[in-house]
Amino acid sequence: MTTNISRRGILAGSLAAGVAALAGCAGSPASPGGGASGGESLQVWGGVPGENGPDALCKAFADANPGVTVTYTRYVNDDQGNVKLDTSLQGGVPIDVFFSYGPDVFARRAGAGLALDLTEKIESDQTLAEFHRSASVLKNPVIDDKLYTLPCTESTNFVFVNKAIFDAAGIGVPTAWTTDEFTGIAAELTKGKVIGAFDSPMTSRGTLGSNWLYADDGRKSNFTNPAFSADIARRLQMQQAGTIMPRQRVLAEKLTTFQQKPFLAGELAMLGSSAYVMRYIKDLKEYPHEFVTAAAPEPKPAGDASFNTGGLGDFPAVSSKSANPDLAWKFVHFWFTNAATHLAAGGRVPSAKLSAADATTALAAMTDNNSELFDLESFKTVLFGQPRPRFSVDTIFTAQTELITIKNKLEEEVLLGARDLSTFAAEATKQGDAALATAS
Amino acid sequence: MSALSARHRRELAGWAFIMPNLVGVMLFLLVPVVVGAGLSFANWNLVSGVEGVRLTGLENYRLLAVDPAYWRAVGRTVQYAGIAVPVTVASGLLLALALHAGAFGSRVLQLIFFLPHVVSMIALGVAWLLILHPTAGIVNLALKAVGMDSPPLWLASPQWALWCLMAISIWAAAGFHALVFMAALQAVPKELQEAAMIDGAGWFRRFTTVTWPAITPTVTFLVVTSIIGFSQGFGLIAFLTEGGPGEASTTLSYLMYQTGFQQYRFGSAAAMGMTAFIGVAVVTALYWRWQRGRSLA
Numbered sequence: 001m002t003t004n005i006s007r008r009g010i011l012a013g014s015l016a017a018g019v020a021a022l023a024g025c026a027g028s029p030a031s032p033g034g035g036a037s038g039g040e041s042l043q044v045w046g047g048v049p050g051e052n053g054p055d056a057l058c059k060a061f062a063d064a065n066p067g068v069t070v071t072y073t074r075y076v077n078d079d080q081g082n083v084k085l086d087t088s089l090q091g092g093v094p095i096d097v098f099f100s101y102g103p104d105v106f107a108r109r110a111g112a113g114l115a116l117d118l119t120e121k122i123e124s125d126q127t128l129a130e131f132h133r134s135a136s137v138l139k140n141p142v143i144d145d146k147l148y149t150l151p152c153t154e155s156t157n158f159v160f161v162n163k164a165i166f167d168a169a170g171i172g173v174p175t176a177w178t179t180d181e182f183t184g185i186a187a188e189l190t191k192g193k194v195i196g197a198f199d200s201p202m203t204s205r206g207t208l209g210s211n212w213l214y215a216d217d218g219r220k221s222n223f224t225n226p227a228f229s230a231d232i233a234r235r236l237q238m239q240q241a242g243t244i245m246p247r248q249r250v251l252a253e254k255l256t257t258f259q260q261k262p263f264l265a266g267e268l269a270m271l272g273s274s275a276y277v278m279r280y281i282k283d284l285k286e287y288p289h290e291f292v293t294a295a296a297p298e299p300k301p302a303g304d305a306s307f308n309t310g311g312l313g314d315f316p317a318v319s320s321k322s323a324n325p326d327l328a329w330k331f332v333h334f335w336f337t338n339a340a341t342h343l344a345a346g347g348r349v350p351s352a353k354l355s356a357a358d359a360t361t362a363l364a365a366m367t368d369n370n371s372e373l374f375d376l377e378s379f380k381t382v383l384f385g386q387p388r389p390r391f392s393v394d395t396i397f398t399a400q401t402e403l404i405t406i407k408n409k410l411e412e413e414v415l416l417g418a419r420d421l422s423t424f425a426a427e428a429t430k431q432g433d434a435a436l437a438t439a440s
Numbered sequence: 441m442s443a444l445s446a447r448h449r450r451e452l453a454g455w456a457f458i459m460p461n462l463v464g465v466m467l468f469l470l471v472p473v474v475v476g477a478g479l480s481f482a483n484w485n486l487v488s489g490v491e492g493v494r495l496t497g498l499e500n501y502r503l504l505a506v507d508p509a510y511w512r513a514v515g516r517t518v519q520y521a522g523i524a525v526p527v528t529v530a531s532g533l534l535l536a537l538a539l540h541a542g543a544f545g546s547r548v549l550q551l552i553f554f555l556p557h558v559v560s561m562i563a564l565g566v567a568w569l570l571i572l573h574p575t576a577g578i579v580n581l582a583l584k585a586v587g588m589d590s591p592p593l594w595l596a597s598p599q600w601a602l603w604c605l606m607a608i609s610i611w612a613a614a615g616f617h618a619l620v621f622m623a624a625l626q627a628v629p630k631e632l633q634e635a636a637m638i639d640g641a642g643w644f645r646r647f648t649t650v651t652w653p654a655i656t657p658t659v660t661f662l663v664v665t666s667i668i669g670f671s672q673g674f675g676l677i678a679f680l681t682e683g684g685p686g687e688a689s690t691t692l693s694y695l696m697y698q699t700g701f702q703q704y705r706f707g708s709a710a711a712m713g714m715t716a717f718i719g720v721a722v723v724t725a726l727y728w729r730w731q732r733g734r735s736l737a
Contacts, residue, residue: 079701083486090489108704112487248596251685252574401703413686418598431509438503438708 039067040327045085046099047077048314052346053339060342061334068327077101089114095319096328100149103141106315107397110141110148115317119147121329130353138210138393139312139351150336151312153348156389157298158382159197160263160271160281163375164291165189173294173378179203179234182270182299186243189269196243197270198259200235201299204228206306209392213403213432218396219440221403221432224425228407232414232421239415247415264289272298274310275383276347278366281373294375295382298389308389312351314339341365349383359384399432399439406431480710487704500711510712512687513695517716520606520691521670528610528670529662532617533655539618540625550622553615565679568608569595598688601681605689608676613669617662624658625651660731664724671720692716 048054050072058070075081082105089095089109098114100106109115122140123132131140131150140147159182161173169189174181179201186196204227205212215222222228238244245268250256260280263271264287271277280287300306316335318328339350344362354362363384367374394400410428413419419427444452480501483494504510535553539546556564571577572594583591592600628651636646674693677683683690683698690698692712700709 079697083701086487090487108485109487112485112489112492114487247685248574248593251596252569252572252593399703405698405702409684409686412684413598416593416596416598416685418686418688434507438507439705 039069040324041069041071042096042324042327042331043071043073043094044097044099044331045073045075045088045095046316047075047081047101048099048343048346048348050074053343053348057335057338057342060338061331064334065327065330070331086114089319089321092321094323096322096324097316097318097331100315100317101313103311103315103394104397104400106149106317107141107143110143110146110317111397113320115148116320116322116325116328117146117148118150118318118329118332122147122150137390138395139391141315141393142395149315149317150332151351152314152316152336152339153312153343154351154389154391155274155276155310155313156308156349156383157272157274157310159296159298160273160277161294161296161375161378162263162266162269162291163294165194165266165269166294173375174296174299175381176297177299178302179299180302183234183238183243186238186270187241190241190243193267195245195262195268197238197272198245198255198263198268199272200231200238200244201272202231202235202309203299203301203304203306204231205392206298206309207301207304209307211394211396212392213400213407214396214398218398219436221429221436223407223428223432228428229421229425232411232424235411236415236421247412251412251416260287266291270296274347275349275366278374278379279347282368282370284373292371292373292375294378296378297382307392310389311391312393314348354384399435402435402439403432406435476710476713479707480714481707483705483707485704486706496707500708501715503708504711504715509687509690510692510695513690513692514715514719516602516690517671517692520602520609520673521667524606524609524613524670524673525663525666527606528613528617528666529659531610531614532662533621533659535614535618536621536625540622550619553618555615556612557616557619561675562679564608564612565676568604569680572604595681596685598685601685601689605673605676605680608680609670609673612676613666617666620658620662621655624655628654656731660728663727667723667727668720671716 044054044058046054054072054074058072062068062070075085085098086109089098098109100109106115119133122128128150129135130137131147133140133142133145133147140151141149159174163173166173166189171185171188174185177185182197182201186200188196190196204225207227208222208225211218213222214220215225235244239246245255245262253261255262259271259273260277262268263277264280266289281293298308298310316332318325318332322328336350336352339348339352340354340358340362343350344365347366349366350358350362359380363369363376363380366383367376367379369376406428410419410424410431414421414424479493481495481497483496483500484492539550571579574580574591574593574596577594579594580591594600594604632650632654633646636650641649672693673691674697677689677691677694678697681689683694693716696709696712696716699705699712
């Protein structure tokens with residue numbers, strides 16, 4: 001039998017397929033029973049893949065709020081993805097809650113009026129006291145004297161340790177150490193095909209604290225501060241000694257993004273990074289390895305009680321155009337308080353105060369309680385021990401992206417031998433001040 | 441019946457035929473160009489919406505004029521296009537002449553040389569990353585095998601990165617140029633070639649007096665499209681070096697990307713785009729003027 005397909009039929013079919021495909025792009029709604037209930041709905045945009053926790057969190061919120069449907073749309077957190085989110089926010093795409101993943105990006109959106117002022121909601125809740133503007137150590141970005149977010153995660157920087165290499169050298173996993181001690185251990189462990197560490201500790205951010213890139217209240221760049229050159233000098237010295245990965249190899253193999261590869265291949269004794277690497281440690285299919293990884297705190301300059309060089313992350317905001325701002329705030333608060341349960345498995349450490357039980361749950365999710373892969377006690381101490389690490393929160397964001405680009409670019413030139421370290425401060429200051437003048 | 445004359449009906453039909461393309465060109469080419477030109481006289485960060493556009497007159501251009509990073513990027517772009525354009529066109533022509541002369545295995549060679557043009561840029565990039573890897577790449581392994589202790593770091597070297605990108609771009613484009621030249625060579629009047637031979641002209645004389653004038657329009661086409669293409673080179677740079685190491689391969693197009701899509705200074709990026717547009721237009725016009733009257737036709 002022959003079936004005749006008319007052009008109109010093909011057109012109708014194509015349209016149907018197109019509409020279906022577009023609908024598929026819109027993310028997956030979470031509601032009790034799995035379908036739209038006809039009640040309230042929330043549109044949430046975030047950069048974390050749904051399966052790494054957001055889907056479960058949205059479902060938990062929908063379960064706790066019958067009649068509410070939550071649709072989570074993932075955008076890729078890169079240049080193009082952020083432009084997509086920004087144009088969507090500007091263009092009137094219905095978005096109630098959106099996440100930003102860097103304080104400068106968040107500040108830009110909040111400063112442009114894309115986020116709702118949450119000051120009153122946050123400061124009327126005493127359980128969120130450490131996120132108030134009056135907190136003794138600022139833990140929430142203050143923009144034009146207002147609060148727009150609740151940072152949901154802490155990205156603590158710490159050192160992943162290949163315990164087999166440490167054990168073979170008779171070195172215990174450090175529980176507190178200086179940058180000199182780190183340098184010494186890296187040199188001691190550099191043998192044969194093993195390199196001591198991926199990179200040297202960059203302490204300037206921790207030492208200088210809030211607004212580390214700025215001098216003169218943000219009117220000038222701060223690159224003449226000796227802390228910046230000291231960081232590069234240590235890095236250069238370790239590179240010349242062969243105790244960290246040479247920069248050319250890092251560039252050639254794009255290892256800034258894939259630094260877990262040499263560590264899990266057993267090529268590195270130490271890797272300074274943050275909890276997201278734990279995902280790869282568990283992924284034995286992609287990264288087969290047999291050693292146990294331990295965690296050591298970030299080394300600091302002698303006598304320095306500085307900040308951790310990591311930072312607060314995952315900044316949710318209620319869109320200023322949200323049709324349902326109260327429900328959106330409720331969702332943000334829910335996400336903040338339930339991150340331990342749903343997001344820890346993906347390597348995200350919640351910033352909310354955790355009970356001992358919550359910390360145990362989060363650690364279990366992050367490590368699968370697998371003692372053949374993780375030295376569980378050391379991870380518990382570094383990630384959830386007391387006192388918790390402190391992070392510096394910036395309040396000046398003028399040309400911050402440009403300043404970081406200038407710093408990285410010139411550092412790279414020094415490490416590759418194309419620039420003398422003695423010229424770094426002057427050149428970085430010249431370029432940085434010019435960028436600030438242009439942006440002001 | 442319609443009161444339209446036959447001529448009007450023909451005109452209407454003509455408009456109807458070109459309308460889909462015309463609408464496309466207006467919407468996706470002319471409108472963005474006009475908006476970009478307007479934006480170059482303003483400050484805009486995208487997140488502040490249309491109401492956030494702040495007119496600043498010539499300020500973006502004034503800042504560019506005194507920005508050393510901009511001039512360094514211009515210098516790299518001129519170096520990149522200034523070398524890649526003539527080398528690509530010349531290598532495409534040489535390749536076409538060899539293939540046209542019926543060199544052994546010319547059909548297979550034709551396919552091999554054209555292949556880079558149809559393969560995706562990501563696949564090309566990955567292949568070259570492996571080939572030029574400082575320690576494990578085939579190039580440096582070969583150089584070490586012949587006794588070079590410290591071969592260049594290629595894409596990871598501030599001195600070599602731009603040259604490597606140039607070489608890869610030339611390699612990727614030469615096959616396409618050869619293909620276009622092959623078609624032009626086949627169109628060179630045979631009777632002229634034969635007459636020149638009878639007059640005793642050698643290969644070089646025949647090439648300069650018959651072949652070259654006949655293929656000059658093709659050379660012009662390829663030079664113009666190459667100037668435009670190479671001065672906008674972005675994909676390979678973004679994938680292989682991201683403008684680095686340091687800023688060693690930051691050309692004007694990559695600086696535009698950084699300024700616009702990383703720093704959200706779209707007015708400044710638009711001003712860079714306009715200067716690039718004017719620069720390319722001037723070079724193209726000068727070349728066009730120079731080559732006029734040099735073809736056979």
